[in-house]
Amino acid sequence: MKRGYFGDFGGQFVPELLMPPLLELEEAMGRILKSAEFQQEYTSLLKNFVGRPTALTHCQNLSRELGFNLWLKREDLAHTGAHKINNTVGQALLTKMMGKPKMLAETGAGQHGVATATAAALLDLECDIYMGAIDVKRQSHNVRRMELFGAKCIPVHSGTQTLKDAINAAMRVWIANQRTTHYCFGTAAGAHPFPLLVREFQSVIGREAKQQFKERTGEMPYMVVACVGGGSNAIGMFHEFVNEKSVKIVGVEAAGTGEPGCTNSAPINLGTPGVLHGMNTLLLQSDDGQILPSHSIAAGLDYPGVGPEHVHLHATGRAEFGMVNDSQAINAFQMLCQKEGILPALESSHAVAWVIENKDTIPKDANVIVNLSGRGDKDMDILDDYLAQHGK
Numbered sequence: 001m002k003r004g005y006f007g008d009f010g011g012q013f014v015p016e017l018l019m020p021p022l023l024e025l026e027e028a029m030g031r032i033l034k035s036a037e038f039q040q041e042y043t044s045l046l047k048n049f050v051g052r053p054t055a056l057t058h059c060q061n062l063s064r065e066l067g068f069n070l071w072l073k074r075e076d077l078a079h080t081g082a083h084k085i086n087n088t089v090g091q092a093l094l095t096k097m098m099g100k101p102k103m104l105a106e107t108g109a110g111q112h113g114v115a116t117a118t119a120a121a122l123l124d125l126e127c128d129i130y131m132g133a134i135d136v137k138r139q140s141h142n143v144r145r146m147e148l149f150g151a152k153c154i155p156v157h158s159g160t161q162t163l164k165d166a167i168n169a170a171m172r173v174w175i176a177n178q179r180t181t182h183y184c185f186g187t188a189a190g191a192h193p194f195p196l197l198v199r200e201f202q203s204v205i206g207r208e209a210k211q212q213f214k215e216r217t218g219e220m221p222y223m224v225v226a227c228v229g230g231g232s233n234a235i236g237m238f239h240e241f242v243n244e245k246s247v248k249i250v251g252v253e254a255a256g257t258g259e260p261g262c263t264n265s266a267p268i269n270l271g272t273p274g275v276l277h278g279m280n281t282l283l284l285q286s287d288d289g290q291i292l293p294s295h296s297i298a299a300g301l302d303y304p305g306v307g308p309e310h311v312h313l314h315a316t317g318r319a320e321f322g323m324v325n326d327s328q329a330i331n332a333f334q335m336l337c338q339k340e341g342i343l344p345a346l347e348s349s350h351a352v353a354w355v356i357e358n359k360d361t362i363p364k365d366a367n368v369i370v371n372l373s374g375r376g377d378k379d380m381d382i383l384d385d386y387l388a389q390h391g392k
């Protein structure tokens, strides 16, 4: 495969001024990530700070109702409440070993912002987080958490004031400050080498899930499922299973309200090929290539593009990508609360909703592992607004 590409997708479509830090990062990855010093410290942080391994939970009540075995990989139990910390602890350690004093990051739901601020506090790095002004409002709880950890949260008022615009702002600042700053990218997307770097740190999810499932059942799962925003929790779960041909792989995109003509966040299902944030991928765009606004009730899925490896997995038929709308996600959110005593993030609820909506296609007694990418405390206000608007 061509360097930096997954089939036809990926690459480094960036302004010349961004090439030096990308090349520096690629060199540092090759040199530092494999070193015994990095591996020892990273493994210890995952265990003693992040709280890994996270549990693999068999959902007894929902399994009975659905007719197959539903298992959840509990990234909601990782420190800061989502999978994002696996990546930020790794990138913060890399930043430190590259000799840079500062990280900057973008954030959508605020989970990556919180996780970056947390890792920066731990490793004594300065930290600036760029966040769309709309996301600042709808995830205000997470803004407060970032500030408590000593990070500066900078609202971005351009464009649709969501994740896409936060990434644009962070990239502009990185160009001007590349010598002192590492851009801690939050998902398995963007220009090479970010999709590889983020996959490297998130693939612990699938490695653990495979081992835990084997220990509990002696088998391989029938299917693994994860929601797809930029694609980091999904590729983290999928990577370990891609070469296990018997295991079905399902990514779940956000269909938005699901009403005809509504905005959505499903570029693999509804987008066309194009370039965004340094990668050749599938995008929500107009006929003349302008990026269209995306929508999902889950702020972390609200992105018009997607990581290139997922597009490749789709193109080669190795993974299937379904869609779930806002109301189906809310239904799954409530079912998981009421039947299992687990409060999922709205993002993760999309993955749970897909298996609920497609239960008739899953064989009786099959084992399905859903990656529960985060916890839903951050989403309480959104849930209340949604229920009030829909008279529930």
Ligand SMILES: Cc1ncc(COP(=O)(O)O)c(C=O)c1O
Pocket (backbone or CB within 6 Å): 082, 083, 108, 109, 110, 111, 112, 186, 187, 188, 227, 228, 229, 230, 231, 232, 233, 234, 299, 300, 301, 345, 347, 348, 373, 374, 375
């Ligand atoms: C809990 C949770 N799950 C999923 C996502 C989507 O991101 P990704 O596709 O990179 O996993 C986010 C993004 O903020 C998130 O907070």
